[in-house]
Amino acid sequence: MLLILVGFYTDKEIIHLDNKRILNPNIYLFLFSYFLFVIAATRVGIGTDYDLYEGIYYGAKESVLELGWGFEWISIIFRFFKLKYQYFIAFNSLIFIATVTYFIYKYSSYKYISLITLLGTYSYFSSFNGFRQFTSISLVLLALILFLEKKKWITGALLFLFSIGIHRSSLMFIPLFFINYITITRKMFISIMFVCLFSFFVIPEFIKNSIFNELMGMNDFFQEKYTDSIHAQGEERGITNKMFFLFYWITTFKVIIDKINTKEKVNLFDKLFLIYFIVNSFFPYSNLVKRISYFFELMAIYMLPKFISSHKSKIIKNALKMLVILIFFIRTIYVLNQNGDGVVPYETILYMFE
Template sequence: MYHLIGLLIFSLLFISLFYKNIEKNNILLFIVFSFLFILASVRYNIGTDYIYYSVFFQSVKPLTFHPNYTFPSEYMEPLFMHIVALFKYIISNPIFYFSFWSFITLLFFWLGIKKESSNYILSVFILYCIFYHHYLFNTIRQGVVMGIFIYSVRDILDRNFFKILFISIVSSFIHSSGLFILLAYIISFVKVKSRLTIFGLLFLSIFVWKSGFGEQIFTIFAIKFQNVIPNLYMYVKVFFYDHSLTQISQRLLLLIPLIYYYPILSKDDKFSKLFSIYFFGTLIYFSFGFFGLFITRINMFFRILEILLIPMLYQRIKNNNQKIIVQFCIMIWCFTIMTWLYFKEAYYPFKTIFGNFY
């Protein structure tokens, strides 16, 4: 089922080769996002965090100002918990809350893609295959913030500091990764000068990882601030494992075409700024590769820019035959990655409030 939906979206991308108006068709974009929203809303017990969030949604009491009022979790951010508690006056069914947060996440992605993507269908295809199942079915709070990040790209590019500061602070009360939006704004001022610099920084980051130097810095920082950021120390204790060769290879394969065409693409100020942010995430990912899950989450936050960067590269291709080759390369990459869903009981079969789909 997962690949069938991906194939339907890909078919629109293929058709766009012959009907250019499909590439940035607002109605078509709305229809696809509406379908993705329905899919996320009717799921039942799908995602490794589903039970955790379901228990939380059930146990939250309607918000009151009574001094003895408490939330059932000390690890979730306050704005997220308060919004759920406010809605508890209206409805208590956990399915509503999964649907509500899916709507918020997809709304921001929809608005962001409408504003910034040079090819709506390609952006949605990458979003669905690489990020949708991770951040709408799982790690819900970070998914919301990643949607807000894409929505805020225009303000990052336009240097709207105070608006970005506001967005970043508010987002951090939904998930702490919201602070990365402000970090992305700061990084956007740094421009990578050449491909030689890019390769040099990549090799340096891998050296920091393999030498153990990055591990020492990270561990010291986590222990020193464990009272301030308890989750960080928890990641050090529980999720200490290296990246695999497959993960590293995948990141490098994604970077190769972007680096190869960097001299041409970087003439576009938008690409230059977004690539700086994206590349920073890659350096963090390589440098601290020993804390697999934690660093992967940071990396994925910046990787979401692929839904904008890859279409920018794709739109540079003028020949339809070349575009077909690129499309099928992207499809193979996306569909290969998406196969992991079939090996996780938390995702397959796809369970809904109406029954199972295979």
């Protein structure tokens, strides 16, 4: 509630004095990002990976378990300085929160909408469970920005290499470094979006699962290392998952088709979120898709504010803000009252304040 109410004072379209913001959006962003960092950094026993990696950290088993040379190097440095595991957790949380904060600072039209989206999409809470992967995808995002947006090719490439050293799933994102060579035309975009819509809602999951696993034999390729579970094994989607896909589809279609019609450049983040629809439409819904989507769904913190700002009417903009806030507020409360299931912390975050 505080996040929402204070956020209104950064938005001169809602609350203003002489058509000026009462609170600077960037100050708001950094204050609340710090608050989210403190919660993530000081959590104890919260998250499916917390206890697992605590034993690995104190037992120095990163090499034995082949967790990646980058992850092992960070652990060795922390152990060398005799730092407790909690500092290691805080460091990984810092990488994720700092990356997200920078991304919102540079590319979001409405900072408070982006932060609410971060909470409502599970991204923040999921980072408690798979913190090694979220550290990795944070570095991937920074690498892409440096490599493709800032033209700092060497720094971007080295950062991406380090992300692979932390979590090998980063290898799947190598093609993204060539994404700017693809020009999105009107016909291509409309075709992709409607084919994705058809595939997502019409083609049954068991057919996708049969093609992906039995015909292509991808089960063995994506086999989970520790629990011997199959990441590519498909499962049925719930109604909430389908509704959010449609919600994202509508917002993305509006933003990108407007850019094409006005001959504005379809940028890196537009293209990245477009891949979200391709992955979720053609791959069987599985742990594999969920893990890949962790990265692409981060683009929602850019896309939803962009969707709102693309409308000219202040009334429509404010109505959309209220809609987004309501949807993600309800979803966030739902998350805080759930435990486990690989989606949210085993203990609700609220327990930390009792």
